[in-house]
Amino acid sequence: MTIPAAKLSNPAVRALVAAINGGDPTAFFAVLTPDATMSDDGSDRPLAAWAEREIFSSRGHIDVQTEKDGGLALIANYRNDTWGEMRTAWRFTVDGERISRFETGQA
Template sequence: MSEKLTDHAVLAFVTALNAGDRAAFRAALTDDAAMSDDGTERDLGDWTEREIFSSQGHLDTDSLESVADGGRSFVTTYSNATWGGMRTRWHFVVRDGKIARFETGQA
């Protein structure tokens, strides 16, 4: 994964997400982090609990379709127990070494 995703903040986010590690995930985010899903602003805590942690969310980093913006944007398969697998895009805004915002959605 690190060969394609080179931004340390994004790597911390993805690693924590795939490990289901809530504490490490929160530590990868700024205190005021925000996010959107398919262009709609979402409550970060509610969304991540529902779409990631309670449903065993997983980003397939072995099959990244594309990586851009220094590793801050990529397309790959995201899967969870609720929706199954789907092709998704991810874009991250990094501030002070942490994720300040991420945007995701179907690709």
């Protein structure tokens, strides 16, 4: 069962998932702190280049299956035109109303 983005508990995570699914890089970066960082499968990556490659130019989409830790930990089916669909885990660090770090990888 998929949890719609609008029903996610944490407002910043909700906004980020909506931006990913809407293909909206402006909204995506607006919910991140200016110095936000991320990792993919345990390796830190340059956030802007990663987002362009893995989300926006490859039509990324996230279908959240479960959330824990007040909405800061998600299990989701993530798909894009490059890799197809995979089960992924996402963990977010929120600073105020914005995300300062996220970590994703195969679940």
